[in-house]
Amino acid sequence: MQLTFVLSLFLLLFAPFASAESTPAQMRALLMTGYGAPEVLRLDQVPVPTPANGEVRIRIHAASVNPVDWKIRSGRLQKTSPVTLPYIPGRDVAGTIDAVGLGVTHWKVGDPVIAVVDGGGLAEYVVAPAENVAPKPAKLSFEKAAGIPTASLAAWRTLIVNADIKQGQRVLIHGGAGGVGSTAVQLANWRGAHVIATASERNHEYLREIGADEAIDYRTTRFEDVVKNVDVVLDTVGGDTLQRSPSVLREGGTLLTIVGRPPAEACSQRKLRCPSPSTATREQPGEELTKLGQLFDNGTLKMNVDAEFPLEGAVEALELSERGRARGKIIVRVLDEHASNTSARR
Ligand SMILES: NC(=O)c1ccc[n+]([C@@H]2O[C@H](COP(=O)([O-])OP(=O)(O)OC[C@H]3O[C@@H](n4cnc5c(N)ncnc54)[C@H](OP(=O)(O)O)[C@@H]3O)[C@@H](O)[C@H]2O)c1
DSSP states (O other): OHHHHHHHHHHHHHOOEEEOTTOOSEEEEEEEOSSSSGGGEEEEEEEOOOOOTTEEEEEEEEEEEOHHHHHHHHTTTTTTSOOOSSBOOOOEEEEEEEEEETTOOSOOTTOEEEEEOSSOOSBSEEEEEGGGEEEOOTTSOHHHHHTSHHHHHHHIIIIIIISOOOTTOEEEEETTTSHHHHHHHHHHHHTTOEEEEEEOGGGHHHHHHTTOSEEEETTTOOHHHHOOSEEEEEESSOTHHHHHGGGGEEEEEEEEESSSOOOHHHHHHTTOBOOOSOOOOSSOHHHHHHHHHHHHHTTSSOOOEEEEEEGGGHHHHHHHHHTTOOSSEEEEESSOTTTTOOSOBO
């Protein structure tokens, strides 16, 4: 009895987490040392993070880039969401569990996972709250799986959790070819909605492949000239596109946005449902990612990778995202199983 107590105390004090044997002390990471142009980013050596209670450490195989990464770098979000410098960008990772903090019972070293993290993803290791982690879809490569978290969660929380779209509803998705839009079009199609999506003409064949019934070229056609009485609009573009969107909804329809605030006056005049852009839900991110992962595993959802970069090319990956033309997701390979190829693939 006494021996068990002493042993437990020893484990608590000197072995606070279970970890892989071969983890190094230092790792490569994309480090942001200030706000501004891409020059504030550089690849550097930093200590491998240690998981606190309730966290796991992930050996990252691949990460994906989101617009929020370059928005943080540019300083655009400095007032609303400041970060502590130096900061490691990156919110989406796929990899294997490398260490497990105290109190984590779901995960063990070696489990293949995906996770959404609050920065730190463009590195060789990251720690994540255990509730932000989900099994990696077995049929997807680590690269494709890394494309899931932030973008697919945004599509899921707006169209499925918030609007609960149904068979036969007419849904307009602005930016249907982007990271969020690609999953949104497929989720709307899976629910049996009639899907109308906007993109430039070069992406129209892609939109049809992923399940859009109609494609509108926003460069040549004002969507309000050709769309009327839709049940739901999901806007992933913002600005003028968001302001013009209430006019195409039927009375009582739903306007969903993930960029900016819904126009309050138009929402009340037209009796629209305009939930706040906050995508908070009752479920943990890991539970939602598990459901999304199953849809990717059973082929309902497909991940289109627009471009892949090695970790050495992470700065360029963010620059490509900033150009705003991604078709699907931009991926950063961290643990390169085919290490001979260190150039970008597109
Ligand atoms: N609040 C949240 O939780 C949340 C989560 C994820 C993302 N976001 C935000 O949502 C936005 C979209 O994210 P994302 O990851 O989907 O971005 P993304 O992948 O970079 O989006 C690129 C796509 O946008 C399309 N596009 C650009 N301008 C357009 C326009 N005027 N009309 C229609 N399509 C247009 C492009 O299509 P073409 O090449 O054909 O022009 C391209 O396919 C970003 O601002 C991001 O920060 C918010």
